[in-house]
Amino acid sequence: MSEVHVVRRSRLRERCATSAADGSPADAVLVSRPANIRYLTGRAPSGASLLLGAGGQDTLLLPAACDTPEPGVAHAHPGDELRIERLPGPDGDTAVAAADLAAKQGARELAVEEHHLTVSRHRAVTSVAPRLRLTGLGTAVEQQRVIKDDAEISALRIAAEITDQALGELLESILVGRTERHLALELERRLIDHGADGPAFPTSVGAGGNSGLPGHRPTDRRVEEGDFLSVRLGARYQGYGCQIGRTFVIGTAPDEWQIELYDLVFAAQRAGREALAPGAACRDVDHAARQVLDAGGYADALGVATGHGVGLEIGEDPRLSPAAMGKLDACVPVTVEPGVHLPGRGGVRIDDTLVVRPPADGGPELLTITTKELLAL
Amino acid sequence: MSEVHVVRRSRLRERCATSAADGSPADAVLVSRPANIRYLTGRAPSGASLLLGAGGQDTLLLPAACDTPEPGVAHAHPGDELRIERLPGPDGDTAVAAADLAAKQGARELAVEEHHLTVSRHRAVTSVAPRLRLTGLGTAVEQQRVIKDDAEISALRIAAEITDQALGELLESILVGRTERHLALELERRLIDHGADGPAFPTSVGAGGNSGLPGHRPTDRRVEEGDFLSVRLGARYQGYGCQIGRTFVIGTAPDEWQIELYDLVFAAQRAGREALAPGAACRDVDHAARQVLDAGGYADALGVATGHGVGLEIGEDPRLSPAAMGKLDACVPVTVEPGVHLPGRGGVRIDDTLVVRPPADGGPELLTITTKELLAL
Known part of the structure; x- marks a missing residue:
């Protein structure tokens, strides 16, 4: 290097x-x-x-x-x-x-x-x-640092692979009865098992009423039947960190309100992903995701940004927010991570890390490939 | 509060x-x-x-x-x-x-x-x-923040108890063949199992040639027979972090050089601990520990400080170093942590967290009570 x-x-x-x-x-x-x-x-x-x-x-x-x-x-x-x-x-x-x-x-x-x-x-x-x-x-x-070279994107790809592996293994284990803290620790251990330098940021696991909170720190709350369970984690590999967020339902079948909320956040996240392109204004990407949630009546539930750059730091430029200036370039890795939290009930977050690519190259490259179907675990 | x-x-x-x-x-x-x-x-x-x-x-x-x-x-x-x-x-x-x-x-x-x-x-x-x-x-x-009140010292005592428990459990497990990384992760998991907010600083585990390095980041080096194994960890509890460091020998019996080096660092660390008293100059505490290593021929192997305050931050005031100004007060928690590292061979570190107390109250209060005998594991 x-x-x-x-x-x-x-x-x-x-x-x-x-x-x-x-x-x-x-x-x-x-x-x-x-x-x-x-x-x-x-x-x-x-x-x-x-x-x-x-x-x-x-x-x-x-x-x-x-x-x-x-x-x-x-x-x-x-x-x-x-x-x-x-x-x-x-x-x-x-x-x-x-x-x-x-x-x-x-x-x-x-x-x-x-x-x-x-x-x-x-x-x-x-x-x-x-x-x-x-x-x-x-x-x-x-x-x-905003536009990454091939070696940087390779490191991010590996970070994302490690992250997907760690998350995939967790989903195969029994979750009911375990605390948010233990699940977060296990995810971090698995990241390192699979070759990460370490977690790129403190792993967030939120169950029930804690689900869907963007910066939630894991507590001793145990996972229960019927909960939404949201996790956010990311490996750091050769210094480069990625981010994934997923929300699951615990039990045999999700409630009606859970399906509705999930579908809405999923639609918002997809709209954000699809808006990623070289030359797109950062605020327009944010708007694409945000307007779906606005239309669903959740304007106030949304955070100040729906995504950000990743690289040697989590949360580097560019920022995808209503006040963001500037446009995206090719080879810029960003997150798209809208979410809704309903106080007392919980919520949904779906975060991916993607690399901006021109349509001729197939559009945005999704690095975090864990399924975004609503899984009942 | x-x-x-x-x-x-x-x-x-x-x-x-x-x-x-x-x-x-x-x-x-x-x-x-x-x-x-x-x-x-x-x-x-x-x-x-x-x-x-x-x-x-x-x-x-x-x-x-x-x-x-x-x-x-x-x-x-x-x-x-x-x-x-x-x-x-x-x-x-x-x-x-x-x-x-x-x-x-x-x-x-x-x-x-x-x-x-x-x-x-x-x-x-x-x-x-x-x-x-x-x-x-x-x-x-x-x-x-330097002089702590009773509630702060209580939090530090609990942090130290948690740390001793986590370390004690590790010592009962099989160590040979495991990597530094895994041991560090297991220690951090045990800290949280026992009620810590989290680790107060990144846990350091060094085996063989990595042992005794003050800021060593755990690697994929596996623990082998005959190694020195040095660990440094500390729980954070209600915001307050403590620090312990111990060095062990892996196998049935330590080598001659290992016993000699260990005894020397132990003597230096004891001298430092015994120098802790209200009114003692910070540099004199450092000198007490340092002169033992100097006399043993390891003047250059020693770091720039042999201890520091702990509390809401690891490494707060006071600093125990040759250039330190000021004197200790009662109710000031500090570490005493001399060490020697011999490049290529490894080394020894012994760290304790103690609270400065007047002789009438029994002298310094040792918070981290894990044995400092040289254990062969």
Whole structure:
């Protein structure tokens, strides 16, 4: 992957040279946000900072108390011109050290991630290199991350396969009488069994009145006959995370209201999926899903977004919401995840991860292929 | 717990009224760091901000897309004069809304957590309320959190009990042939089985050459005869997390070098534990443990700190390191966790969580009571 990272860093450099946030080119760039460092170097030890230096030299600075498995890493992958330095003392800040290094390398301007650096760290960066003019990098790296390359999409495909396997196995087991917590833990164990780095986000399992809540944390509520059971999980594989959400009915046959609600959410989710195309406005995709629920009388039950990008982070750009700006591109993986929760009764969520593709390529590529039929378990 | 939170907020208010970071009193205080919000309110929905307003009114602002289980929370616990407001739109920032509210309530100054707010958020806060003078709250809340009350220590005791139980059960099972990953997952499952909110930090299991590495992430390495096996885990209970670390030998009898290394780390850890007392300098506790390893010839193998505070966060103040300032107080829970790792061979870590107590009360209270004998499993 190391050549990929060199190319990504070059692209960022070019972008900064042509248009810094305030219009003037930045000599040097300081990246501190972990997912962005990982995107640009393939690694993200906690507390690290990446300096794209004025002379073309890239340096990854690690804290002394770094939890990297190999202490004393001092060289990069072959072909990757990345120097790795570890701070000598325990109390140093890698961003401050990076600014110091940038000044010593002759930079006059340094673009920093103002949406990640705290006020205190920014001040410390300023004071270590008072002649360095600090500018804003904005979300340049995040924007670069939106369109995925083949290797990234492959990682997402594998993440989705693992997720489908873990979920499929759970569905074959007895669910009645088990708690939400245990089911969530078992799903996470199965993700790792099948080769995930770990869960991409905390697994959500909601039974009965807890079903259909978007951010529900599993409780000791046991699964009972007649419940809606909603699960949301996703594997992380080589750093890339996907997301699936499904809702089931426990028992022999669903109630009338359960079938109606499920069909409505399913129709909304399908409308969202079908609206995915290169050039489609993000808000239009949201609207496609949302209007189905609106028409069913559930306008208020719906959350603020019906989907979002996935990649090195769950919930990255783009955002599919009424206020979202911008359009989709090909090779952008997103979730489509409308849901309705009726307080006291429960609800339905159906989430998929898909990659936007042009109609000529068969339209959106569905990564999470577990059935969306309403299963009675 | 709600009266406790009212008292904590009053103390913070008093502290800010008498000595703001720049010497002048702040009318209003904006707390954005999640652990600090939890300490002051008992809850910490993601993206929330807490305003201690100029008129004595405290408001917790929640984002519209909040993952609180109960959407639309609009009132606080009885006796807790905390108003809870949810932002109307999906794109609002609760810190910005809090600053806006502070200005409307007539505040002239607002103390913010500059070590938590990003440059971008700070700028947005400034521009929504340009007449409000922003000052630095510093780490006032973190400092207030250092000495724990009885309820906090009770929660830590239960966290430690759960942790000991989970570890004890693992030791009764067959370990040879299982991977680090699986052992870590099983430990985390057992933590939750015994009533933990979850793990307080990612469980570390290191076998053979991976043993004794402080921040080791579990791999697919299988446990083999003759290995050192080091585990580090901790339950979180009612928000409070503890930490235990133990090292075992796999097989019938440890090698000579394993016994020697273990005895040395054990002696260092005991020296650290015995140095814990109200009034003891943090650096002296570190020195007590460190000098034993230094004398054994392992000066370089040691990390930058030999312990740290625990509570709502793992790794909070105080820090036990050579550069640490300050002294210990009674009722401060800390870890003592020296370790040595020999590259290629493995190593030993022994971590305990203890509460600092005066000698008249029997000295430090050991919370994590799993044996520290060198067990051959």
